[in-house]
Structures are given as structure tokens and as C-alpha cells.
Amino acid sequence: xxxxxxxxxxxxxxxxxxxxxxxxxxxxxxxxxxxxxxxxxxxxxxxxxxxxxxxxxxxxxxxxxxxxxxxxxxxxxxxxxxxxxxxxxxxxxxxxxxxxxxxxxxxxxxxxxxxxxxxxxxxxxxxxxxxxxxxxxxxxxxxxxxxxxxxxxxxxxxxxxxxxxxxxxxxxxxxxxxxxxxxxxxxxxxxxxxxxxxxxxxxxxxxxxxxxxxxxxxxxxxxxxxxxxxxxxxxxxxxxxxxxxxxxxxxxxxxxxxxxxxxxxxxxxxxxxxxxxxxxxxxxxxxxxxxxxxxxxxxxxxxxxxxxxxxxxxxxxxxxxxxxxxx
Amino acid sequence: xxxxxxxxxxxxxxxxxxxxxxxxxxxxxxxxxxxxxxxxxxxxxxxxxxxxxxxxxxxxxxxxxxxxxxxxxxxxxxxxxxxxxxxxxxxxxxxxxxxxxxxxxxxxxxxxxxxxxxxxxxxxxxxxxxxxxxxxxxxxxxxxxxxxxxxxxxxxxxxxxxxxxxxxxxxxxxxxxxxxxxxxxxxxxxxxxxxxxxxxxxxxxxxxxxxxxxxxxxxxxxxxxxxxxxxxxxxxxxxxxxxxxxxxxxxxxxxxxxxxxxxxxxxxxxxxxxxxxxxxxxxxxxxxxxxxxxxxxxxxxxxxxxxxx
Numbered sequence: 001x002x003x004x005x006x007x008x009x010x011x012x013x014x015x016x017x018x019x020x021x022x023x024x025x026x027x028x029x030x031x032x033x034x035x036x037x038x039x040x041x042x043x044x045x046x047x048x049x050x051x052x053x054x055x056x057x058x059x060x061x062x063x064x065x066x067x068x069x070x071x072x073x074x075x076x077x078x079x080x081x082x083x084x085x086x087x088x089x090x091x092x093x094x095x096x097x098x099x100x101x102x103x104x105x106x107x108x109x110x111x112x113x114x115x116x117x118x119x120x121x122x123x124x125x126x127x128x129x130x131x132x133x134x135x136x137x138x139x140x141x142x143x144x145x146x147x148x149x150x151x152x153x154x155x156x157x158x159x160x161x162x163x164x165x166x167x168x169x170x171x172x173x174x175x176x177x178x179x180x181x182x183x184x185x186x187x188x189x190x191x192x193x194x195x196x197x198x199x200x201x202x203x204x205x206x207x208x209x210x211x212x213x214x215x216x217x218x219x220x221x222x223x224x225x226x227x228x229x230x231x232x233x234x235x236x237x238x239x240x241x242x243x244x245x246x247x248x249x250x251x252x253x254x255x256x257x258x259x260x261x262x263x264x265x266x267x268x269x270x271x272x273x274x275x276x277x278x279x280x281x282x283x284x285x286x287x288x289x290x291x292x293x294x295x296x297x298x299x300x301x302x303x304x305x306x307x308x309x310x311x312x313x314x315x316x317x318x319x320x321x322x323x324x325x326x327x
Numbered sequence: 328x329x330x331x332x333x334x335x336x337x338x339x340x341x342x343x344x345x346x347x348x349x350x351x352x353x354x355x356x357x358x359x360x361x362x363x364x365x366x367x368x369x370x371x372x373x374x375x376x377x378x379x380x381x382x383x384x385x386x387x388x389x390x391x392x393x394x395x396x397x398x399x400x401x402x403x404x405x406x407x408x409x410x411x412x413x414x415x416x417x418x419x420x421x422x423x424x425x426x427x428x429x430x431x432x433x434x435x436x437x438x439x440x441x442x443x444x445x446x447x448x449x450x451x452x453x454x455x456x457x458x459x460x461x462x463x464x465x466x467x468x469x470x471x472x473x474x475x476x477x478x479x480x481x482x483x484x485x486x487x488x489x490x491x492x493x494x495x496x497x498x499x500x501x502x503x504x505x506x507x508x509x510x511x512x513x514x515x516x517x518x519x520x521x522x523x524x525x526x527x528x529x530x531x532x533x534x535x536x537x538x539x540x541x542x543x544x545x546x547x548x549x550x551x552x553x554x555x556x557x558x559x560x561x562x563x564x565x566x567x568x569x570x571x572x573x574x575x576x577x578x579x580x581x582x583x584x585x586x587x588x589x590x591x592x593x594x595x596x597x598x599x600x601x602x603x604x605x606x607x608x609x610x611x612x613x614x615x616x617x618x619x620x621x622x623x624x625x626x627x628x629x630x631x632x633x634x635x636x
Contacts, residue, residue: 172471180462180470181464181470182470183449183453183465186448187446187457189448190446191444193408193440193444194444194446196408196428196429196432197406197432197444197520198432198457198460198520198522198523199523212467
């Protein structure tokens with residue numbers, strides 16, 4: 001029989017999990033790119049990889065302290081944004097999409113190749129970089145929590161740090177989008193020539209937007225690796241598409257949308273994968289092996305994206321008038 | 328009829344703008360734009376080839392010509408939205424050749440577009456506020472701290488509301504621009520351009536797609552710009568409008584300036600008739616282009632009307 005309580009408790013854990021926070025932050029960066037500025041960035045996985053590898057390599061290879069490693073990852077993502085933006089931001093939006101998707105793949109392959117094994121760990125990735133972060137943990141040893149949310153001091157520290165970053169990033173984004181700067185950014189989304197005719201340096205604004213969203217992606221990459229190891233196969237193009245799914249689910253031109261979207265996405269994903277796996281075990285789905293069942297949840301993600309785009313293009317929190325995915 | 332102008336009858340025309348006989352490239356008493364040797368080629372096609380052109384300051388200048396004459400291309404070149412193959416031009420005495428569009432706009436030369444570019448998913452008020460120049464809150468570092476720009480924002484909002492009231496869009500201020508009608512979008516685009524306090528306003532076909540009820544109000548707004556000391560340069564196909572409000576007319580055909588002069592004289596210029604009708608217009612080549620013939624006939628009627636009064 002299916003253990004429903006365990007199923008629900010596993011799903012509930014996803015609400016505050018660091019992975020949910022990481023995806024929320026990456027989606028917030030993408031909201032700045034896509035939802036507010038209209039930049040079609042399909043390389044958010046690349047920004048996350050830079051944050052993750054930047055932090056891990058700075059710690060392991062260069063022996064930098066935590067703040068230095070964080071800074072290193074941020075600088076890496078800024079450089080990446082500039083390299084992507086300088087040649088493409090003068091062109092139409094579609095070109096940025098092509099360049100970003102390719103650049104993110106190039107990064108992942110560079111991290112995977114054997115040539116740089118001593119630094120990147122190749123396909124095995126990197127671990128053992130968490131010491132500095134653990135030392136900063138103010139929480140005394142022990143397990144805390146209630147209900148499904150019972151964790152040790154490190155797990156709580158990761159969650160508090162991760163969600164703290166998400167809240168700060170959301171506040172910054174909220175302030176920015178209510179400011180005259182945000183007005184220019186949204187104007188660029190609507191028609192950049194009109195904004196140019198009003199004396200705004202559109203290219204510079206787009207670059208600023210690309211850098212800010214990229215830095216959020218990079219910080220998301222750092223949160224992402226705190227509860228696990230750095231593995232290059234985590235940064236495939238599908239990661240970018242999951243983040244797009246989250247963004248569209250929550251509402252592309254909203255600040256809270258990416259966060260709400262991430263929570264819903266992970267809770268549902270955890271629930272479905274748990275449910276399908278147990279349903280196969282219990283013999284409810286006799287036509288399916290347990291390996292096939294593991295893939296089924298991604299099919300469900302694909303269907304969910306289609307349903308959102310067709311029936312609720314503005315997302316859960318979006319204003320239908322302000323931003324529909326399909327104009 | 329075009330002679331049924333605003334409240335104070337026919338608009339006052341500025342005269343004495345040029346030095347010497349009106350001809351293509353004639354010198355102006357006080358030019359705001361001086362362009363020399365501008366050439367723009369698209370592959371083998373020369374879209375614009377202007378030897379010399381001066382736009383008079385403080386007047387309303389119309390740029391007319393048949394379709395494909397290069398009017399909009401010249402507009403794009405002068406505003407920095409396109410780069411010519413060769414040529415130099417100055418605005419207010421400063422060279423702006425090759426200067427990017429946003430810098431040109433900051434110098435006080437603002438333009439609108441043939442296909443209206445209202446920022447649809449911004450509110451009408453936000454569209455207006457976007458037009459204001461030199462906002463400190465538009466810098467990323469200061470944007471997060473509202474106390475740096477709150478005062479400025481209030482002043483901009485007051486100015487925006489004032490302009491919206493003049494353009495009778497104040498009731499729509501919280502609506503998305505996408506919900507406006509075509510004519511209202513034209514008004515909004517013009518009002519937004521005024522937010523930047525320009526010295527030269529360049530309007531690309533301000534009347535295209537505007538219903539007749541709004542035409543008069545748009546005309547009055549353009550005349551008001553001149554009254555407030557701004558220079559206006561506009562591209563237009565509506566001959567009534569050109570004759571009614573323009574102080575000076577520049578005629579382009581096949582990329583070149585073929586005639587210049589005050590609106591009444593220029594319409595009678597054989598080069599203009601050639602440009603619109605072709606040089607063989609008096610020979611029977613089958614069906615004439617009725618639209619153009621009607622336009623020219625209407626102009627002749629207008630002239631007859633006006634000489635009667």
C-alpha cells in the first residue's frame with residue numbers, strides 16, 4: 001500500500017529546501033532578463049554553473065575564504081554576461097537566445113572535459129569545498145524542527161542562508177522595478193527604438209539587466225551546490241528549461257512569481273515522482289518499469305509548461321494585461 | 328476643409344525663412360539642421376542622395392514626396408537611427424554625424440515613428456514619465472534608493488499630468504497604452520516626445536491612420552509646438568495638412584531633394600508635379616494614378632478657395 005503520509009511529508013520538505021531556493025533565485029534572475037527586459041536568455045544554466053564552479057574552484061584550487069569564493073563566482077558571471085552581451089545586445093532578441101544556449105553548453109563541456117581535470121574534476125565534479133561555509137554556521141550542533149522539517153545544524157544553515165539570499169534578491173528586484181530604472185527596462189521590453197528615441201542608452205540598460213540577472217543566476221548556483229557536490233551534468237540545457245517552466249508558472253514579469261513558481265514546481269515534482277514510483281511498486285501501473293517511472297515526471301513537467309502557456313500565459317501571479325508569454 | 332482651422336482662424340505662417348530664390352538646397356536665415364552630401368545606399372539602390380539641405384529654425388517644415396522617395400530614410404539618418412554611407416550634418420551648430428540615436432535625442436532633437444511606438448504594456452502615465460530627460464533614478468546605483476529621486480519623480484509626474492491634460496489623455500493615465508485607439512496613441516507619442524523638452528520635433532507621418540475627428544486636434548497640437556518656440560519637421564502624405572500648417576516644404580523624389588519653397592509655390596513647381604505624376608503625365612499612358620491626381624486637384628481647389636476669401 002502507498003504510504004501517503006511519507007509522500008506528503010517528502011513533498012512538504014521541498015517547500016523550504018535549498019534546491020527550491022536556488023531555482024527560485026535563478027528564476028528571479030531570468031525574470032529580470034525575460035520578464036522585465038525582454039532578453040531571451042537561454043543560458044541561465046551557464047550562469048549557475050559559473051557560480052557553482054567559481055565558488056568550488058576558488059575554494060579548492062585558490063584556497064580563498066568564503067567571501068572571496070563568492071566574489072570570484074560573481075565576477076566570473078559578470079565577465080560571462082559581458083562576453084555574451086557585447087556582440088549580441090545590439091542585435092535582435094533571437095540572436096541572444098542562440099548565443100546564450102550555445103555558450104552555456106560550451107561552459108558545461110569545458111567543465112566536463114578531461115583536459116582540466118585537476119581543476120574541474122571532469123565528469124566526477126568537485127566536492128570538499130563546504131568547510132569554510134560550515135565554519136560560519138552560528139547554529140549549535142543538534143537537530144531542530146518539527147513535522148516533516150527536521151534537520152541538523154548544517155542543513156538549517158544552508159536553508160537560512162539560501163532563502164536569505166532569495167529574500168534580499170527579491171527586495172532588490174522589487175525596488176528596481178518600481179524605480180525609473182525599471183520603467184526604462186520595461187520600456188525596452190515593449191519597444192527599444194521608442195526608448196532610444198527618448199534619449200536612453202538602450203544597449204547599456206540591456207547590459208545592466210543581463211549582468212544583474214546573471215549574478216542572481218550565479219548566486220543560485222552557489223546555493224545549489226551547498227547540499228550536494230558540483231557535477232557538470234547538473235548544468236544541462238534542461239536546467240534552463242526547468243527554470244523557464246518555474247518562471248512561466250509563477251508569472252514572468254513579477255517579483256514573487258519565480259519564488260512561488262519554484263515552490264509549486266518542486267512540491268509537485270516531488271509528489272509526482274514519489275507517487276509514480278510507489279504506484280509502480282504497488283502494481284498500479286503494470287505497463288511500466290520503475291526506470292520508466294523515473295522519467296515520467298519530466299514528461300509531466302513538459303505537459304505542465306504547455307498547459308500554462310496555452311491557458312494561463314501570464315502565470316499564477318502575473319497580470320494578464322501586463323505580460324502574456326505569447327503576445 | 329483645411330481652412331476651418333482652430334479657434335483663431337488660419338494659422339499664422341512664418342515667412343522670410345530663406346535667402347535668395349527658393350531652390351533645392353537654398354540657404355536659410357537661421358537653420359537648425361544643415362546636412363551636406365548625405366548618401367544612403369541599400370545594395371544597389373540609392374535611397375537618399377541629398378547634396379545640401381537646411382531646415383529653418385522656429386518654423387514648421389514639411390517633407391513630402393511620393394512613396395519610396397527616401398523621406399523616412401532621411402529621417403532615420405538625421406536622428407541617428409541609421410548610418411549613411413557618406414555625409415555630414417549638424418544640429419544647432421554641433422556636428423551630429425554618426426552620433427547614436429539616444430545622444431541625438433538628448434541634444435533636444437526628438438522624433439516619433441510612422442508606425443506608432445506606444446509602449447503598450449506600460450501605463451499611459453509611465454509612457455509619459457519615460458520621456459523626461461536626465462532622471463537620476465534611471466541610474467542603477469540610485470534606483471534602489473527612492474529618496475534620491477522621489478522629489479524629481481513628483482515634478483516629472485506633475486509635468487506629465489499637465490501635458491496629458493492638454494492632449495486630453497488625462498482620463499486614461501492609468502490604462503495600458505495598448506488599450507488606446509490608434510489616434511490616441513499618436514497623441515500619446517507626441518506628448519511623450521514633448522516630455523523631453525525638445526527644440527526640434529520630428530514627426531514621421533503624424534496623420535497616418537488618424538480618424539478625421541482627431542485630425543484637427545493633432546494639427547492644433549503641432550501648431551502649438553511652433554507657438555512655444557519649437558521647430559517642427561514632419562513627413563506627411565496628406566496635402567491638405569501640409570498646405571494648412573507648413574511654413575516651408577521640402578519635396579523629395581527618388582532620394583533627392585527636387586524642390587523647396589513655401590507650400591503654395593512649391594505645389595505649382597513642375598519638378599513636384601513630375602515627381603508625383605511622372606514627367607510624362609500629360610501623355611495618355613492608360614489609367615492614371617487616381618489617388619495622386621485627386622490630391623493635386625484638391626490642392627488646386629484649395630488654392631481657388633483661399634484666393635476667394
